[in-house]
Amino acid sequence: MSSPSSAAPPPPPAEQRRPGPVRFGIMGCASIARKLARAMLLAPGAAVAAVGSRSEAKARAFAEKTGLLLRHAPRLHGSYEALLADPGVDAVYLPLPTSLHVRWAAAAAAAGKHVLLEKPTALCAADLDAILAACDAAGVQFMDATMWMHHPRTAKMRELVADKATTGDVRVPFSHMKGPQDNENGYQARKINSLFSFRANEEFLQNDIRVKPDLDALGALGDAGWYSIRAILWAVDYELPKTVIALRNPVRNQAGVLLACGATMYWGDGKIATFNCSFLTNLTMDMTIVGTNGTLHVTDFVIPYEEKSAAFNMASKSKFAELHIGWDPLPSKHVVSTDLPQEALMVQEFSRLVQNIRDAGGKPEGKWPAITRKTQVVMDAVKTSIDNEFGPVDISS
Amino acid sequence: MSSPSSAAPPPPPAEQRRPGPVRFGIMGCASIARKLARAMLLAPGAAVAAVGSRSEAKARAFAEKTGLLLRHAPRLHGSYEALLADPGVDAVYLPLPTSLHVRWAAAAAAAGKHVLLEKPTALCAADLDAILAACDAAGVQFMDATMWMHHPRTAKMRELVADKATTGDVRVPFSHMKGPQDNENGYQARKINSLFSFRANEEFLQNDIRVKPDLDALGALGDAGWYSIRAILWAVDYELPKTVIALRNPVRNQAGVLLACGATMYWGDGKIATFNCSFLTNLTMDMTIVGTNGTLHVTDFVIPYEEKSAAFNMASKSKFAELHIGWDPLPSKHVVSTDLPQEALMVQEFSRLVQNIRDAGGKPEGKWPAITRKTQVVMDAVKTSIDNEFGPVDISS
CATH class of the missing domain: 3.30.360.10 (Dihydrodipicolinate Reductase; domain 2)
Structure with a gap:
């Protein structure tokens, strides 16, 4: 039996494998996302693991401007696809233009990411239903980003x-x-x-x-x-x-x-x-x-x-x-x-629900x-x- | 020529014959009229000369309860007709039920009384037009009793x-x-x-x-x-x-x-x-x-x-x-x-307009x-x- 210091440790039990905060991916660098980035810095239970934009340069500029780069050192992705392929992302915050919601929110759910979606959530209820069906199928939490509720x-x-x-x-x-x-x-x-x-x-x-x-x-x-x-x-x-x-x-x-x-x-x-x-x-x-x-x-x-x-x-x-x-x-x-400002309370509540699913086998709310x-x-x-x-x-x- | 002390004095010139405050007749003793009675006690330029109701007892009870009897000693009339026939009344305040407005407001104008009319002024614009035509014909001031305007x-x-x-x-x-x-x-x-x-x-x-x-x-x-x-x-x-x-x-x-x-x-x-x-x-x-x-x-x-x-x-x-x-x-x-409360300011403004007509030959506003x-x-x-x-x-x- 090798000494503990020289061998890879055994994997921790499942409930400890991904402990700690919910790892957010910010998907799109709209102006409103700056406010949410600040909220994720403030909210207990949240961390920004990645930022994805249509170019890595844009993602970097956003991460710098918001203080995320210094504080959370997120991975920077030059496409939304790359963000969704990032296994270190539990949940996405999605502030893209509404016409893109049905495509990307459904894709995020299909990739197993929990979805915090900016409003209006879709151009029509049928589009929203497609998003909600994808979240249902994947067992991920859905919430819209209506901050004052929190x-x-x-x-x-x-x-x-x-x-x-x-x-x-x-x-x-x-x-x-x-x-x-x-x-x-x-x-x-x-x-x-x-x-x-x-x-x-x-x-x-x-x-x-x-x-x-x-x-x-x-x-x-x-x-x-x-x-x-x-x-x-x-x-x-x-x-x-x-x-x-x-x-x-x-x-x-x-x-x-x-x-x-x-x-x-x-x-x-x-x-x-x-x-x-x-x-x-x-x-x-x-x-x-x-x-x-x-x-x-x-x-x-x-x-x-x-x-x-x-x-x-x-x-x-x-x-x-x-x-x-x-x-x-x-x-x-x-x-x-x-x-805490209301948007940080929203991120905190969303994170609590995600942690309950991710870490405790709970169901989406x-x-x-x-x-x-x-x-x-x-x-x-x-x-x-x-x-x-x-x-x-x-x-x- | 008789001495000044023993003969009736000559009548004063017209502009001095009815000096002082506008002499109101309160026509009907509705609950709202209590508020207006107080306003007439407070408002410069106004006095309550008479109260008319369907019985003199009602008029007396109202005048007592409101303090008018003690303060302004108004004449008490047991009918609206008697109030309108009172030559010592310049203007009426009319808080009767709306269905009675067209009859009594028009009658008041025809009797030469200025009209301060409770709202709603009439059941329909045609009825109001009859009231306004009567006021026009008589050259008297019309105002509705919408207090907050003042x-x-x-x-x-x-x-x-x-x-x-x-x-x-x-x-x-x-x-x-x-x-x-x-x-x-x-x-x-x-x-x-x-x-x-x-x-x-x-x-x-x-x-x-x-x-x-x-x-x-x-x-x-x-x-x-x-x-x-x-x-x-x-x-x-x-x-x-x-x-x-x-x-x-x-x-x-x-x-x-x-x-x-x-x-x-x-x-x-x-x-x-x-x-x-x-x-x-x-x-x-x-x-x-x-x-x-x-x-x-x-x-x-x-x-x-x-x-x-x-x-x-x-x-x-x-x-x-x-x-x-x-x-x-x-x-x-x-x-x-x-x-002054707004209802007293209303009475004051209405009185000013009436005085301008009565004492200075002005036109209705x-x-x-x-x-x-x-x-x-x-x-x-x-x-x-x-x-x-x-x-x-x-x-x-």
Whole structure:
């Protein structure tokens, strides 16, 4: 028997063979990927093992600029194929233009990589289904990169919106009410509004991938609209609306890509939501929920004004003061602090799910692809309504 | 010639015959009239000369409860006719149920009384036109009692919304844009949302005049909806929309009165507005304006949270911070103080206009009836769209 020092050690048991952080491959060096690179440097449980771009030089420049090269020394790949062939990559973060998602996200899953996919996840639900089927077949985790879902403020808002005793909704069995809302479970009076816009400059409006029909053909709907649709679904606990009707007068560029649009959604029990998304008006990120008992206002729901703390306003059982000369009680402001920015919390949560699969034999968490799919289905319905002269589009659940 | 002390003095010149405050007659003792009685006690230039109700006992009880009896010692009339026949009344404040407006507001004008009319001013624009024609014929001032119009906060918001250099809109002559918004004056990207709801209790939903088809047949549309429509018109400097489309699934009571509804409005140059009004959800009074350069949020636009100061938030040229991890600059909060509550400022302004006519030979101010009429025209269009299965209703300007 040779001495331990001179012979190769026996392989460690399987559960120790790939210990430690999830090894990410960043697939494409879009501007948004810089933010995610920083998040991967911050997030416990994550490491950047590789960067892949259409050339190694691009990958290197990105790795240098983001500090990854110095901190995580990732392998640099000059093609997406090479990144997917890298056995040292557990998961890919994929910020490519939407038109490339179905090809490369499915390829990543087929290569056994877990998939963290930028939004909009696909050009249509059928494309998304191909991606999700590939992830299912490979047993890998899927999550879309909707960062605000992971901010602790979002959890706090959920808690209050769900609290029927104070701020939440109650279903109202109004005996004296009639109309299409008649529902054996009672009427749900909840109203939701979301606005997401930013004012793109001329450079963006001429050259950004989000105004190019061959790259991000969904334009403002796929970009800003994604967040508003997600916010609305979040606000109703992911119950799909029954009917979607697009607002009229959407704005398109000369190539036909949407620069501004919106829609109203109707649920069978009376809930109504409206959103507007636009590249043409001042940066605005509103979600407003008005229920029977309470009102929630948040004006920076996608990206909080500041990184370390985020606020929202909640009113509960608001009444007029005597003679209607004021309100009593007043709404209250809630502030939620966080040590890690929301994108790092997203990477941390995704990594936790991947580690559970990779290291502990767990199964992929189905909640995330289900939420993604509902968002995409509603987006499809908005697009169909726009294409059908703003007629109602029914969603079969 | 008799001595001055023993003979009746000669009548004073006409301009001195009725000096001093405008002498109001309060015509009807609705709950809202208590707030206005207080406003008339507070407002410079106003005095309550008479109270008229369906019985003198009711008029007396109201005058006692509001402190008017002690402070202004008004004459008490047991009928509206008697109030209108009172030569010591210059102007009436008329808070009767809407179905009675056309009769009594027109009668007041015919009796030479200036008219401060509660909203909704009429059941339809044709009825309002009859009232306005009577005011015109009599040369009396007309104003609707939309109090928030007179808060100094409203003036401050107007100033900022109109300031093209910082927060206001610019019309965008996008050469790369196409769609129904093509307009020789350029595209207007402005979006406006308004929500006004309060959660009525069972007593209200069974017995309030606002749920009775023979009293206030417009229900939530005439009550809360009035304010949202006014807010939207205010936000576009009273330009009438081209097309109005009601939201689906309005809620009615068994008698057919609207308890919740809404609509979207479209202008020819691209502006879009949406409102929801409801008796079924928590007290909420939102107006949000998003323009090319700025975003305005106010969440208590109809009745400020507190009487002595009112706030709103305004963002100007908001951008993302580097890496999109926050905003720069942040929105700013504006606080506007007022010594007099908005309803007293309204009474003061109305009194000033009446004094100008009564004491200085001036003409009625046409701005106020014009704004009222536009509000009523849009309300009619919403109602027509609801009645026509939510089809588009064009407004001819």
